[in-house]
Amino acid sequence: MKYLRRIPVLIPALCTFLAFFGCAETRSNAASKKNPESEVTTDSKTALDGNGNAIYAASYQPDRFDPAERVTRSEKQWREQLDRTQYNVTREEGTERAFTGKYWDNKKPGTYECIGCGLDLFRHETKFKSGTGWPSFWAPIEIERVETVSDSRYGMVRTEVRCRRCSSHLGHVFDDGPKPTGLRYCINSASLEFEDDSVAASLEQ
Ligand SMILES: [Zn+2]
Numbered sequence: 001m002k003y004l005r006r007i008p009v010l011i012p013a014l015c016t017f018l019a020f021f022g023c024a025e026t027r028s029n030a031a032s033k034k035n036p037e038s039e040v041t042t043d044s045k046t047a048l049d050g051n052g053n054a055i056y057a058a059s060y061q062p063d064r065f066d067p068a069e070r071v072t073r074s075e076k077q078w079r080e081q082l083d084r085t086q087y088n089v090t091r092e093e094g095t096e097r098a099f100t101g102k103y104w105d106n107k108k109p110g111t112y113e114c115i116g117c118g119l120d121l122f123r124h125e126t127k128f129k130s131g132t133g134w135p136s137f138w139a140p141i142e143i144e145r146v147e148t149v150s151d152s153r154y155g156m157v158r159t160e161v162r163c164r165r166c167s168s169h170l171g172h173v174f175d176d177g178p179k180p181t182g183l184r185y186c187i188n189s190a191s192l193e194f195e196d197d198s199v200a201a202s203l204e205q
Pocket of ligand 1: 114115116117118119163164165166167168
């Protein structure tokens with residue numbers, strides 16, 4: 001009976017755990033049954049070039065990227081640059097709560113840059129509705145722009161995704177994403193800064 005009395009305590013604790021670490025949820029456990037791949041929202045989702053890279057709007061040119069370049073800052077500099085949530089996510093491998101970030105439901109055309117170093121990481125053409133409450137992409141702009149690391153915290157084996165240039169923690173990648181890659185990059189909004197295509201175009205004029 002002692003065990004049964006603990007159940008009301010255990011259930012909220014479990015919900016809290018899933019809210020914080022839910023990035024580990026598979027889409028089938030989350031909302032994929034309600035959000036099948038047919039809900040993928042943009043037209044060019046399945047477009048890949050001959051090298052297997054996503055095809056982006058002709059007007060979009062990714063920023064220069066040298067895979068050997070590294071951006072490093074002291075802890076003091078990171079704390080000055082980032083707000084508390086951004087610091088927790090990118091430097092302490094935290095996870096924002098589902099459905100609370102700025103971009104999980106952002107459908108505007110544009111580029112998602114690293115909050116730490118400004119590197120272009122993801123584009124709207126590869127963003128899809130995962131139902132998880134975090135921005136989800138089936139590919140980065142170039143695979144070399146991110147690095148992956150095995151993460152076995154919290155009793156789960158996951159693949160962590162970091163910015164290649166500044167090592168900011170971005171989120172995790174899972175193999176339950178939509179075509180054409182079958183991958184789901186589950187990324188924290190706090191790791192990203194969105195640049196709207198229309199704003200970028202007006203600045204160039
Ligand atoms: Zn970065």
